[in-house]
Amino acid sequence: MILDSFLLTGRVAIVTAAGRGIGAGIAKAFAEVGADLVIGARTQEQLDQVAAYVAQSGRRAAAVAGDLSSRAGMAKLVERAMDEFGRIDIVVNNAGGSMPGPFLATEEDSFDEALRWNVTTAFNLTQLAVPHMLARASGSVINIASAIGRFGDRGFCAYGTAKAALIHLTKNLAADLAPKIRVNCIAPGATETSALNAVLGNEAIEQEMINRTPLRRIGTVEDIAAGAVYFASDASSYVTGRVLPIDGGINRANLEMPIPDL
Numbered sequence: 001m002i003l004d005s006f007l008l009t010g011r012v013a014i015v016t017a018a019g020r021g022i023g024a025g026i027a028k029a030f031a032e033v034g035a036d037l038v039i040g041a042r043t044q045e046q047l048d049q050v051a052a053y054v055a056q057s058g059r060r061a062a063a064v065a066g067d068l069s070s071r072a073g074m075a076k077l078v079e080r081a082m083d084e085f086g087r088i089d090i091v092v093n094n095a096g097g098s099m100p101g102p103f104l105a106t107e108e109d110s111f112d113e114a115l116r117w118n119v120t121t122a123f124n125l126t127q128l129a130v131p132h133m134l135a136r137a138s139g140s141v142i143n144i145a146s147a148i149g150r151f152g153d154r155g156f157c158a159y160g161t162a163k164a165a166l167i168h169l170t171k172n173l174a175a176d177l178a179p180k181i182r183v184n185c186i187a188p189g190a191t192e193t194s195a196l197n198a199v200l201g202n203e204a205i206e207q208e209m210i211n212r213t214p215l216r217r218i219g220t221v222e223d224i225a226a227g228a229v230y231f232a233s234d235a236s237s238y239v240t241g242r243v244l245p246i247d248g249g250i251n252r253a254n255l256e257m258p259i260p261d262l
């Protein structure tokens, strides 16, 4: 049955920034298709809610509350996975996000920070997890980039550049880790999460975003999770180094920044 190739029965996945939003959606979907989880984020209560859903699905979740911006924070996820489950099959580098802003007002620190939070975090966790994945001679790494990493637009010099770097890191790591470990990337468009609270709370802005999206809606975390299940599972066993846009069909940002010409 083709559906069997989408199952993750008995596999162990680490998902970063999994307390809410896209990370939580991916963790829940993985549990539904049979994976055990190590979930990391800052807020224990949010992680507990995700862990409860995983338990209801008949799987186990180890919740690790803490800061994931440092390599030490990522090391705790890997240690917990090995202590609790003794294996790592799947890594989802979902930690990331940065505020857009005008180029001349973007300070060096916030540019550096965007690269660190969106790219270095993925480098760190992947490098820490890969030796354990190699022990099983297989595995899947999934990076969560952004549509704005695929094309340029005003206001995204830090975030867009960082996500473009994450897309390129995906391609380089796919070469470094083939043939044992596959590395792929999802580039979501606007997705209903707390990260978009500021714009989705405004009816006029939201409608404009919908109008500029060929599929005429905002994405859901389940839209993104479906792609993650595909990349995590044997359904994509002949796919590596690829970027899957899940974005309603946009070819430019559907949110125009109110930034005037210089």
Ligand code: NAD
Residues within 6 Å of the ligand: 017, 018, 019, 020, 021, 022, 023, 040, 041, 042, 043, 046, 066, 067, 068, 069, 094, 095, 096, 097, 098, 144, 145, 146, 147, 187, 188, 189, 190, 191, 192, 193, 194, 195, 196
């Ligand atoms: P979100 O704000 O809904 O969730 C963020 C999660 O990150 C929370 O669980 C929070 O606890 C955790 N987090 C934040 N800072 C942390 C830190 N220092 N240490 C540990 N955990 C931390 O975000 P989201 O919208 O689900 O975004 C997830 C990923 O998807 C990001 O990489 C983002 O760039 C990307 N993305 C989102 C959208 C969108 O429209 N929502 C679009 C494209 C890409």
